[in-house]
Structures are given as structure tokens and as C-alpha cells.
Amino acid sequence: MPRLLTGLVDDAAVFPPGSAALPDAVRAHRAHRTAWYADLVGPLLVPASALPALAGLLDDTPIEVGVIGDLPIDQLDRALAEADRRIVVRQVEAAVGKRGEDPAPGLAALLARADGIDRYAEIPLTFGLMAALDTLATARQAGQPVAAKFRTGGLAAELFPRPAELAAVICACRDRDLPFKLTAGLHHAVRHLDPETGFTHHGFGNVLAAVLVAADGETVDTVAARLASTDPLPVAERVRADLAGDRPWWVGFGSCSVSEPLTDLIRLGLVNGGYQQ
Numbered sequence: 001m002p003r004l005l006t007g008l009v010d011d012a013a014v015f016p017p018g019s020a021a022l023p024d025a026v027r028a029h030r031a032h033r034t035a036w037y038a039d040l041v042g043p044l045l046v047p048a049s050a051l052p053a054l055a056g057l058l059d060d061t062p063i064e065v066g067v068i069g070d071l072p073i074d075q076l077d078r079a080l081a082e083a084d085r086r087i088v089v090r091q092v093e094a095a096v097g098k099r100g101e102d103p104a105p106g107l108a109a110l111l112a113r114a115d116g117i118d119r120y121a122e123i124p125l126t127f128g129l130m131a132a133l134d135t136l137a138t139a140r141q142a143g144q145p146v147a148a149k150f151r152t153g154g155l156a157a158e159l160f161p162r163p164a165e166l167a168a169v170i171c172a173c174r175d176r177d178l179p180f181k182l183t184a185g186l187h188h189a190v191r192h193l194d195p196e197t198g199f200t201h202h203g204f205g206n207v208l209a210a211v212l213v214a215a216d217g218e219t220v221d222t223v224a225a226r227l228a229s230t231d232p233l234p235v236a237e238r239v240r241a242d243l244a245g246d247r248p249w250w251v252g253f254g255s256c257s258v259s260e261p262l263t264d265l266i267r268l269g270l271v272n273g274g275y276q277q
Contacts, residue, residue: 001039001271002243008204009261010042010066010254012183014050018256022050026057032258037271040262042066043090045254048079055084062086066254069094073109080117091118093149093181096132099124099158103132111139111146120149120181120251125161130172137176147251148178152202153185160185160199167210167224173249174214182207182253189264190232202227204253204261205268209238215248236268243270 011032012018013025020028029044044063046054047070054065067089069076073096080089096106103123110121123132132148139146150169153160161169173180182204187194189205210226229235255261265271 001037004208004239004243004245004247005265005271006039006247007042008208008247008252009040009258010045010181010252011258012045012254012256013258014046015068015254015256020256022046022053023057026054026063028258029063030061037258037262040265040271041258042252045093048076051079051083051087054087058084058086060086062088064088064090066091066093073106073113077113077115089117091120093120093122093183095122095124097124097128099126102128104128104135107132107135111135111144116145118145118147120147122149122151122183125150125165125169129169133172133176133178137178140178148173148180150180150182151184152182152207152253153199157199160201163202163224163227164220166202166207166227167214167220170207170210170214170223170249171220177249179249179251181251184254186253186255187257187260189261189268190235191228191230203235205232205235205239205264205270207250207253208247209235211248211250212238212242232268236270239268239270 011029013020014022032041043066045066045068048067049070065087071079073094094110096110097103107121110119123129136146136148151159185201186204187201188203190203191206193200206227210223213226214223
């Protein structure tokens with residue numbers, strides 16, 4: 001697995017639209033962790049409320065997870081403290097506000113609980129966004145293991161940010177040297193209209209190309225153009241040029257399927273071969 005792609009895809013099998021049963025998700029995740037593409041795959045993402053049920057499915061082998069905060073932020077500490085010792089929590093991800101709400105109070109609550117575990121604040125792309133990024137960047141500079149998370153899709157059109165909006169967020173994180181994650185909607189490598197949802201989805205390959213040009217110091221407009229492209233060849237060429245390097249700022253994204261992004265990477269010639277029409 002090329003260095004640039006290491007840990008790109010968190011295993012979100014239990015979340016929509018896949019919505020796998022937890023026992024099935026655990027078995028499949030174990031298989032991913034021993035497959036030839038294992039380095040592509042990050043932790044298994046599970047709701048905080050599912051941690052007790054997860055413990056009942058484990059043998060003596062530990063499992064690395066990312067905990068998604070489906071509980072109020074002030075209840076997450078207890079859920080983590082009571083988690084089985086075989087559950088290795090690599091990260092905690094929690095929403096700090098809804099669209100139209102000021103994220104500052106939720107962000108302050110999350111930062112107050114930083115305890116050495118990486119914590120991602122899911123910030124809505126609306127009011128208070130830049131101030132929240134400033135707060136996160138300041139906390140990170142002070143040594144807290146915190147970063148941002150943004151939603152790039154969902155069950156409503158307004159949850160899919162326009163290329164210019166997402167480009168502005170990428171450049172804002174670049175300018176603050178702030179890592180970020182993405183979630184939802186990134187089912188395939190290249191931007192496309194999904195006939196099932198009726199929405200135009202961002203491509204994770206587009207995002208990777210956009211992050212790379214942002215790292216080159218390009219403008220928001222140039223980054224947005226990378227996000228808006230529906231031609232797979234320029235996307236693949238830009239990513240291929242940096243396969244041996246580290247991925248700047250973008251930690252990765254959660255996907256309910258590991259095989260879909262893997263298949264697209266193979267088809268684009270970024271893993272195991274050349275481009276296939």
C-alpha cells in the first residue's frame with residue numbers, strides 16, 4: 001500500500017448506508033486487518049453506546065476502534081472509562097453543534113475532556129466555523145490531541161458542501177496546520193452523480209488531489225477546481241505523483257464499505273496496476 005494511502009479509510013461498516021450488524025462488522029474488520037490491503041484501513045468506527053455490546057463479541061485479541069459520540073459529550077468520559085480493556089480507543093469523534101448553531105459551547109466541552117486520546121470535533125460548515133478552527137488550532141498548538149471533522153454528505157442536499165465551500169475548509173485547515181477528517185458521501189474516488197441518492201457526491205480521490213495542491217500553496221479556486229473535476233485521469237495523475245509521500249492534514253474518512261474505495265484505487269492504477277477504462 002503506498003505511503004500516501006496509509007490509514008485513509010476508517011471502517012464505518014455499522015453506520016448507514018451499510019448499517020452492518022455489529023458481529024458482522026467485527027468479523028469483516030478482522031479480515032481487513034489481515035488482508036494485503038490492511039495498511040489502507042484505519043480503526044473500526046463504533047457508536048459510544050455500542051461499546052458494551054462490542055466487548056461481548058471479542059476474544060482475547062484487542063481491537064482498535066474509533067468511538068463516535070452518539071451520547072452527549074459529558075457522558076462520553078464514562079463510556080470510555082467503562083470500556084473493556086480489549087477495546088483500544090484510538091480516537092473519539094463528536095459533533096459540537098448543528099447547522100445554524102454556534103459550535104463554541106460544544107467545542108469547549110469537548111476540549112475540556114481531552115485526555116491523551118485523539119479527539120475530532122465535527123463542526124458544521126455554517127456560522128462560527130472559522131472561529132472554531134482557530135480554537136482547535138490554538139488547543140493543538142498547546143499540546144492537546146485535537147483536530148477537526150467535517151461532513152461531506154448525508155440524507156439531505158444541504159449536507160453536501162459545494163466544491164468552493166469544501167476548498168475553503170481545506171485551505172483554512174492548511175493555513176492553521178490543523179489536521180481534519182471527513183465523513184459521509186465519499187463512496188467513490190471521483191466526483192459523480194449517484195442515481196440512488198440523486199446527489200452529486202464528492203470523490204475521495206478528488207479530495208486527496210485537492211489536499212495535495214493545497215499543500216503546494218495553491219488558491220482556494222484551484223483547490224475547488226480539483227474537487228469539482230469528474231475526469232478520473234487528472235485526479236489519478238495528481239495523486240500518483242505523491243504516492244510515496246505523507247498525506248498532508250487529511251487524516252482520512254469513514255466508509256461503510258472498505259471494498260468500494262479499494263476497488264476504485266485499483267481501477268485508477270493507484271494500487272496494484274494501471275488505469276482500467
